[in-house]
Amino acid sequence: MKIWLDGGLQEPDEARVSVLDHGLTVGDGVFETLKAVDGRPFALTRHLDRLARSARGLGLPEPDLDEVRRACAAVTEANPMPLGRLRITYTGGLSPLGSDRGDAGQTLVVALGETGRRPDSTAVVTVPWTRNERGALTGLKTTSYAENVVALAHAHQRGATEALFANTVDRLCEGTGSNVFVVLDGEIHTPPVASGCLAGITRALAVEWTGAKETDLPFDVLARADEIFLTSTLRDIQAVHRVDDRELVPGPVTAKAMRLFDERAADDLDP
Numbered sequence: 001m002k003i004w005l006d007g008g009l010q011e012p013d014e015a016r017v018s019v020l021d022h023g024l025t026v027g028d029g030v031f032e033t034l035k036a037v038d039g040r041p042f043a044l045t046r047h048l049d050r051l052a053r054s055a056r057g058l059g060l061p062e063p064d065l066d067e068v069r070r071a072c073a074a075v076t077e078a079n080p081m082p083l084g085r086l087r088i089t090y091t092g093g094l095s096p097l098g099s100d101r102g103d104a105g106q107t108l109v110v111a112l113g114e115t116g117r118r119p120d121s122t123a124v125v126t127v128p129w130t131r132n133e134r135g136a137l138t139g140l141k142t143t144s145y146a147e148n149v150v151a152l153a154h155a156h157q158r159g160a161t162e163a164l165f166a167n168t169v170d171r172l173c174e175g176t177g178s179n180v181f182v183v184l185d186g187e188i189h190t191p192p193v194a195s196g197c198l199a200g201i202t203r204a205l206a207v208e209w210t211g212a213k214e215t216d217l218p219f220d221v222l223a224r225a226d227e228i229f230l231t232s233t234l235r236d237i238q239a240v241h242r243v244d245d246r247e248l249v250p251g252p253v254t255a256k257a258m259r260l261f262d263e264r265a266a267d268d269l270d271p
Helices: 044-058 065-078 146-157 201-210 219-223 252-267
Strands: 003-005 008-010 029-037 083-091 107-114 121-131 162-167 172-175 179-184 187-190 227-232 236-243
Touching: 003 065, 008 065, 029 044, 044 065, 044 083, 044 201, 065 083, 065 107, 121 146, 121 172, 121 227, 146 162, 172 179, 172 219, 179 201, 179 219, 179 252, 187 201, 201 227, 201 236, 201 252, 227 252, 236 252
Parallel strands: 121 162, 121 236
Antiparallel strands: 003 008, 003 107, 029 083, 083 107, 162 172, 179 187, 179 227, 227 236
């Protein structure tokens, strides 16, 4: 495997980031995860736009997106595989210990790992913790991910692959690394970004391609929705067959959305 680090490809055992990098010491960084199909990243333009928005929101200088594109191309070419997880990480770089940033410049890492297609359906659980829809990092895809690590471990302990959060006012928000959609009386709904959820790339495409409505939803909608599905870069659209102890049968609306997404995504790798 070859990894891009600060200007060029390196061998994994030679690629080194300082232990004083602000991304390590305080989680001061942003990232994107893309699906790479036969060496071609999916929705790269949308992901780079969000990377730049997240950097601005965190107060970091915007990354050189031309360099990021070159890095993605170099990494996918150097690591051929049918389906990969392409990870772009951009941090505050070498800094003093503490929250103040240094002036040594930012760190850019691009890496690729092989993955497989997800199952058509999955189990999820709800968690007792909340998303803060008014927080400083709300809507930004940052490397401050420990909250998600804890919630996802909670899900795995209960035989699920994802954990779903309410926000501080008990409205449906999102998963640790996914957006959530519900079907009510044949119509598809998903929480608005005002709920505190990340504006997911796959979420946006699913809304555009299926006509889903952005709706402020109570958290207990999960107990009565006819169908539920998740969206994310590596899940695409994935049906939910269990929420906590509630069993669901993946239904026709979700099946149609899955087919439509697969067809549209195959037609255009950078929609």
